[in-house]
Amino acid sequence: MNHEFRSVPRIVCEAGALQEVGYVFRGLGAQRVMLVCDPGIVSLGFAGRAQEVLEAAGCAVSVFDQVAPDPSSAVVELAVKQAQEFKVDGVLGLGGGSSLDAAKLVALLINSEQSLEQLYGTDKAQGKRTPLVLMPTTSGTGSEVTWVSVITDAQQRKQAVYSPQLLPDVALLDPLLTLGLPAKVTAATGLDAMVHAIEAYTSRTRKNPISDGLATAALALLGANLPKVLANGQDLPARSAMLQGSLMAGMAFVNASVAAIHALAYPLGARFHIPHGHANALVMAPVIRFNLANAQRQYAELAAYLLPGEHFVDEASAAEAFVQAIEGLVKNSGLEQRLSNLNVDEDSLQVMASEVVVGIRRLIDSNPRDMNEQDVEAIYRSVF
Amino acid sequence: MSKFTFETTPRVICEIDGALRLGALCRELKAERVLLISDPGLLRAGLLDAPLQAMRDSGLQVTLYSDVQADPPAASVQDAVDVARQCRAQAVIGLGGGSSLDTAKLVALLCGQEQQLEDIYGIGLAKGPRLPLIQVPTTAGTGSEVTAVAIVTTPSHEKKGVVSPLLYPDIALLDARLTVGLPAAVSAMTGVDAMVHAIEAYTSAHKKNVLSDGLAVQALTLLAANMDRVLAEPADLQARSDMLLGSMLAGMAFANAPVAAVHALAYPLGGQFHVPHGLSNALVLVPVLNFNRSAAEPLYAQLAGAVLPGQRFASASDACDGFIEFMTRLVARMPFAQRLHEVGVTSEDLDRLTDDALKVERLLINNPRPLNRDDIYGIYASVL
Numbered sequence: 001m002n003h004e005f006r007s008v009p010r011i012v013c014e015a016g017a018l019q020e021v022g023y024v025f026r027g028l029g030a031q032r033v034m035l036v037c038d039p040g041i042v043s044l045g046f047a048g049r050a051q052e053v054l055e056a057a058g059c060a061v062s063v064f065d066q067v068a069p070d071p072s073s074a075v076v077e078l079a080v081k082q083a084q085e086f087k088v089d090g091v092l093g094l095g096g097g098s099s100l101d102a103a104k105l106v107a108l109l110i111n112s113e114q115s116l117e118q119l120y121g122t123d124k125a126q127g128k129r130t131p132l133v134l135m136p137t138t139s140g141t142g143s144e145v146t147w148v149s150v151i152t153d154a155q156q157r158k159q160a161v162y163s164p165q166l167l168p169d170v171a172l173l174d175p176l177l178t179l180g181l182p183a184k185v186t187a188a189t190g191l192d193a194m195v196h197a198i199e200a201y202t203s204r205t206r207k208n209p210i211s212d213g214l215a216t217a218a219l220a221l222l223g224a225n226l227p228k229v230l231a232n233g234q235d236l237p238a239r240s241a242m243l244q245g246s247l248m249a250g251m252a253f254v255n256a257s258v259a260a261i262h263a264l265a266y267p268l269g270a271r272f273h274i275p276h277g278h279a280n281a282l283v284m285a286p287v288i289r290f291n292l293a294n295a296q297r298q299y300a301e302l303a304a305y306l307l308p309g310e311h312f313v314d315e316a317s318a319a320e321a322f323v324q325a326i327e328g329l330v331k332n333s334g335l336e337q338r339l340s341n342l343n344v345d346e347d348s349l350q351v352m353a354s355e356v357v358v359g360i361r362r363l364i365d366s367n368p369r370d371m372n373e374q375d376v377e378a379i380y381r382s383v384f
Numbered sequence: 385m386s387k388f389t390f391e392t393t394p395r396v397i398c399e400i401d402g403a404l405r406l407g408a409l410c411r412e413l414k415a416e417r418v419l420l421i422s423d424p425g426l427l428r429a430g431l432l433d434a435p436l437q438a439m440r441d442s443g444l445q446v447t448l449y450s451d452v453q454a455d456p457p458a459a460s461v462q463d464a465v466d467v468a469r470q471c472r473a474q475a476v477i478g479l480g481g482g483s484s485l486d487t488a489k490l491v492a493l494l495c496g497q498e499q500q501l502e503d504i505y506g507i508g509l510a511k512g513p514r515l516p517l518i519q520v521p522t523t524a525g526t527g528s529e530v531t532a533v534a535i536v537t538t539p540s541h542e543k544k545g546v547v548s549p550l551l552y553p554d555i556a557l558l559d560a561r562l563t564v565g566l567p568a569a570v571s572a573m574t575g576v577d578a579m580v581h582a583i584e585a586y587t588s589a590h591k592k593n594v595l596s597d598g599l600a601v602q603a604l605t606l607l608a609a610n611m612d613r614v615l616a617e618p619a620d621l622q623a624r625s626d627m628l629l630g631s632m633l634a635g636m637a638f639a640n641a642p643v644a645a646v647h648a649l650a651y652p653l654g655g656q657f658h659v660p661h662g663l664s665n666a667l668v669l670v671p672v673l674n675f676n677r678s679a680a681e682p683l684y685a686q687l688a689g690a691v692l693p694g695q696r697f698a699s700a701s702d703a704c705d706g707f708i709e710f711m712t713r714l715v716a717r718m719p720f721a722q723r724l725h726e727v728g729v730t731s732e733d734l735d736r737l738t739d740d741a742l743k744v745e746r747l748l749i750n751n752p753r754p755l756n757r758d759d760i761y762g763i764y765a766s767v768l
């Protein structure tokens with residue numbers, strides 16, 4: 001009955017929202033803005049357009065374009081140094097989850113006495129952050145509405161910062177920025193967003209009615225529109241729906257937790273540099289199949305949103321239809337399905353399994369069915 | 385192509401006895417001197433004793449302002465501002481129904497800056513900053529804890545509104561314990577009011593959006609499932625908690641997808657006959673639903689799934705019938721007046737009510753089906 005729900009105070013969704021970014025920062029009282037992004041965003045011309053719009057609104061702009069996938073602590077520290085030298089009073093994160101995660105930490109650290117390492121963990125950050133606007137270019141991580149940033153430290157370990165100050169002032173969604181996403185990125189990030197909605201809805205630790213409402217609405221949007229954007233990347237209404245679904249799934253999971261799919265995906269990212277969305281896609285179908293024994297009722301409820309208009313004779317058949325629909329979505333995603341084809345070696349399966357049950361226990365605790373090391377290894381093997 | 389802005393309260397805490405934790409929450413907001421704003425009824429009922437004691441035990445200096453009246457007059461808002469200035473309040477807590485929360489919003493706003501109340505009537509005129517603000521509703525409800533509007537009554541008996549994103553509180557605290565003592569009629573009126581918020585947000589003609597939709601559906605699901613339970617078992621904490629949550633979710637929805645004809649036709653009943661706001665809505669709800677049917681059938685059909693979960697309908701038309709019938713029966717069994725004549729309205733009053741309803745243009749434009757003078761008169765006449 002008791003729970004807490006946090007969200008971004010302002011969300012703007014509009015085709016062409018990038019044109020509004022100058023106005024948004026002026027509204028936040030910012031005059032010297034740092035744009036945090038990756039080189040891809042620069043070559044697509046998005047960074048240049050953001051800079052023009054900001055400068056037209058009277059803001060001075062400093063561009064930091066060195067974010068890489070699984071951003072390192074060194075990159076974040078470099079960006080903070082640049083921001084401090086430029087006397088930044090506003091931060092714009094523009095890009096995928098890595099750029100947004102980095103931008104959040106930069107906004108937090110600019111005026112902080114704390115070092116990045118001191119923020120690792122939950123609620124370690126003190127003080128206020130600099131005004132922050134996040135614009136996702138994938139649908140997606142939901143990072144624009146979560147209060148967590150994940151980075152890779154100097155020892156190649158993933159470190160997470162959980163702090164409410166990481167929520168931005170504004171999440172700005174512009175579906176025009178996602179029209180050109182390659183099919184594989186569209187598939188991987190779209191499935192990632194669906195996993196957020198599903199794992200939030202079945203969370204054993206922090207499931208709550210607000211997350212439930214957002215997760216079901218998100219799953220309906222994502223399920224109906226993922227096939228459309230894979231068939232035609234230029235379908236603007238479908239791209240817009242994916243971005244909105246991703247945002248709502250983000251709001252849902254950050255208040256309810258994700259679970260075993262994410263737990264099993266993390267080592268694949270850390271050890272083999274498989275992109276986060278793809279790593280989730282690899283293990284989602286077998287984990288959901290594994291969970292069916294304990295989550296039949298919830299999967300049956302989700303079937304109504306993923307397969308609207310279909311009628312099922314009973315709960316078991318609805319849940320089975322849900323699991324099969326997920327298996328079908330993964331199969332038709334165009335993503336490589338086998339770990340062995342992604343340079344994962346067989347010896348690593350057991351090592352990763354023990355890492356999951358020990359190191360990422362927190363997420364397994366939220367899974368609707370408990371998992372031991374053998375269970376995890378068997379799931380990895382089933383997709384090896 | 386959907387385009388929308390969604391703003392809301394960034395932090396919601398749902399917790400039985402959460403009001404006993406207000407001291408710690410004020411500390412988190414860096415406040416030592418706090419003004420608690422409430423009404424004489426809650427003071428007499430003893431509902432303020434435990435929260436006040438807990439805050440004082442935690443070392444806060446708490447001043448109580450418990451003179452809030454229904455439909456708060458501008459002068460009493462000014463009184464409360466004076467009290468806040470005298471005690472040098474660093475934070476404001478609103479604890480009560482919609483009137484207390486609206487007063488708390490304005491006090492927090494006017495204390496933080498130089499503007500006068502009459503300077504900020506209208507949309508977006510308040511400059512801020514405002515004092516830290518925590519809202520604790522004791523009815524389910526107005527949803528005022530998650531809306532950006534405060535309504536006051538001017539010396540010339542006009543209702544004037546202040547609309548500003550600054551009115552969203554820092555924290556909305558939902559403590560179901562505070563609602564167990566609500567009289568049945570109040571539970572019923574405020575509960576139906578909350579359902580109207582969800583319904584009108586879902587069918588809002590211009591600003592309907594996916595986030596409001598998801599929240600409205602979840603709100604209506606919770607409210608429909610628990611309305612009868614709280615009347616039968618007033619002390620059922622789970623049901624009370626779900627009603628508070630449903631009311632808040634409906635508030636989040638309609639704050640971003642505004643209400644329509646039910647509210648427009650309800651306002652003159654409040655203004656001319658002092659009918660409580662929730663009851664005014666309940667009186668005109670069913671005829672407005674029937675009037676809207678031709679334009680809103682697909683949307684009402686979708687809402688059937690929320691109020692009648694698991695029920696199958698042969699067609700959208702059947703589902704729409706099912707929805708309207710559900711709401712008709714629900715209103716009919718509520719322990720309050722069902723006809724306008726029961727609240728003092730006579731046939732001679734209908735013209736003046738209609739004239740006043742036509743003036744609520746800002747809400748009428750949100751209705752899924754346009755209404756002319758004859759339509760409005762007909763609706764009032766049908767429930768005389």
